[in-house]
Amino acid sequence: MNKGTMMVYRFTLAQMVKNKSNRVVFGILILLSVLAIPIAGLLLGDSSSAVTSSVEISSMSDYLDSSHIGYETRTGVQYLYSILVLIICVLSTTYIVRSIVEEKASRLVETLMVSVKPLALVFGKILAVMTFMFGMLLLILAAAGLSWLISGQFMDVSFVANMLAAQGISGELLHLDAKVFVVAVISMILAYFLFSLISGLSGAGCSSMEEVDSANMAATGCILIGYLISCMALGGFGDTVTIIMSICPVVSAFTAPAFYIFGDIGFVTVACSWLVQGACIAALLVVTARVYDQLILYRGSRIKMKQILSMAGRGEGGKRK
Template identity: 25%
Template structure:
């Protein structure tokens, strides 16, 4: 075994030890467990609520009485039909409250008329109205309201997970630096191994949380009978998990390297604000421009917004089969560059205490 192989093995072992320490510390944190549980319950609750409201809407049945040939107009699933022998009998049923309205023969163009007490049921009027033929030149592949909720869901999950784990990494770095624990750690392992362990450990936790949320969403859709929605949403969920796993490595490296520039907890906000903006901008874009194909296309190829933009385009059906692969290559290449630069900043800043270290000084070493 060469010296290079020995160093590589030592680096990997050190990174694994740090990652294991990060995972154990987070799993023992009540704040982490509670926040993860709240996010998971919110996803499950939204799916169950959608199922309940959808079922109540579909189960709304209008009770009507029909006379003679007018019954042919009432043969739809959302009507509870009671046959009456005459118009008078149908009127009595309406007055008695046994039915909400009656469909009886009429002299108008449709040949029928509706009898009701104070106001005709709007659902019944719409069902019996003549709808003109409609031809859509550019039909939408998905329901607009549902598409908005899907985009909002991707944005919220990405924003919360990236913010939670990113700030945790930043606080950990500054805490170790302020307490001088980092000096002890670096006497045993390299700064790059320490950074790699922090990034890997928190990425594993973030990825596990996202996978758990995705699994809960899939199970919830199956249990509540929303299989049709699962068929449309499944591929975009898979791509979201994949893009998040890579994108979080990029963000974790940025949070860690930015936090290494300062030595006090009070200064974390000043150095991590630019990174937080990179997380917040995609969230606001998906909220306000979820149906703008140009904005979504640009988001799909920007590394910081691709974890939201590309899965959304996959769901909407506006992305070609090769576009997620190309976007993934772009984000992986960007992540490699950011990790290399971040590790240099992290290594050159970690042992500097006192005033904030300038980025150019950290890059030059």
């Protein structure tokens, strides 16, 4: 990262950390993650073992076939991962759009552009939001894990494992290891960059805060399309459709890691999905480099994504009548 990118990165990250609403929201989430285990233990601790035992007795055939991944297990894993990606991407893209439009409206961006290149402006902002969002996610998970360890000292917390087992979710069945973790994290990061660049371009086409909601729809619409298709992917449409959904950039962000866990696709297919997403990200970076400086200085009615791509293709920058 060059000096300009680092300057925008530090400035944006500092603004996010100082923002009172951000601190309140994530403070509440961390508090809930700390209290979730002990409260659930008090409410569900005694009943969870009975539920688990009944499930084990009623599904003995599935138990004997240890390689079988049932529909409930697929549903739980797919929804868990998809919702996680959905939350991170929607919150991030919403903040990026709002931040870009606020800087345009206050003309702060014009001051920044004196010493910072256009691509560094958007890239530094995206990296800062990524650091904040993924950092908070790690803090929330760490708080939940610490709560589980501490709660285990004075109460029975086996209900967590029992509830997961009741849904057929176990590390042995799903072959969870470091490789699966790496696949999920890389796919999530690529998805973040893809949707964030779309939101950055969409936000740069706005001139006032009244246009923020409509600008959000460009990135949020892509995210929701990928999420909804991933929900329908549980039905099983054959190997060909599975591979297509694993490679299509908007959809693969939600489906490829889950399909890899289920054994529906191999690592080669996952790698191909990364290459396709990487190519889309590279293309968006080229578009950003061509038109972002003109978009960020533009004042007028909102420029839609289709017009932005057309401008980049013709090499016209922001020349508009």
